[in-house]
Amino acid sequence: MNGLRDxxxxxxxxASGIGAATVQRLLTEGAKVVGVDLADDPPAGLGGAGFGYRRADVLDAAAIAAAVADVVAAAGRLDGVVHSAGVAGGGPVHLLPDEEWDRVVDVNLKGTFVVTRAALLQMLEQDRVDGERGAIVNLSSIEGLEGTAGGSSYNASKGGVVLLTKNTAIDYGPSGIRANAICPGFIETPLFDSVVGLPGMEQxxxxxxxxxxxxxxxxxEEVAAVAAFLVSGDASFVSGQAIAVDGGYLAGRDHHVTEMMGLGER
Structure with missing residues (x-):
């Protein structure tokens, strides 16, 4: 992929899911990557040459600033950010405690703000390379683009990520900084399994x-491929977008009509 080496x-x-897959994809493309997660250590097998790891909470501004500094120490500058950290949650609004709303919105939306702010503070101080100072990619969700039964706090937080990303693209585009959101469909990750894998969720x-x-x-890895593209020079004219990587989920509803037309699974 163009423009990722070094x-x-x-x-x-x-340390898991889309974030771990993105680390591996970027390393394969020759980037120097610093990974951040709450786990004390990255899982065995993650990383390789050009990889560093820091335990940090995305709500800890000082820790995220230190992680940005780690990237600069390794590569000389911060060329890109893929912000994948997030939590699941939700439920009917009338049954949702304040602390559960705060937990989900804080990690998913305020965490995006904290990481974006740290990235921007560094990128604004950098010289342009090929017209750019850096690229930010935030992980939202298809549930940040449309409602889902019981989504409440999660959907609200991910919808906020989309608009925060668009505003970042508007405000910092003149400075040579791109910002995009990826809105995955349902991806087989530990976070997905923690919700959809629960007993009673089979239907x-x-x-x-x-x-x-x-x-x-x-x-x-299918989401990671899009994240790597958006950070790379190949996406140099892509900014302010919320890109669904969803296997056609948002194309429209099926209602089993394809089966009636003889076009179902075969």
């Missing part, structure tokens, strides 16, 4: 699978 990239949520899981027009859930 580039310095910060990846949050790096809901099958319904969700069916609404992906490719009739399957996504893989973390």
């Amino acid at each position: 580039k310095g990239v910060l990846v949050t949520g790096a 809901a899981r099958e319904g969700l699978r069916h609404e992906h027009k490719l009739r399957r859930f996504g893989r973390a």
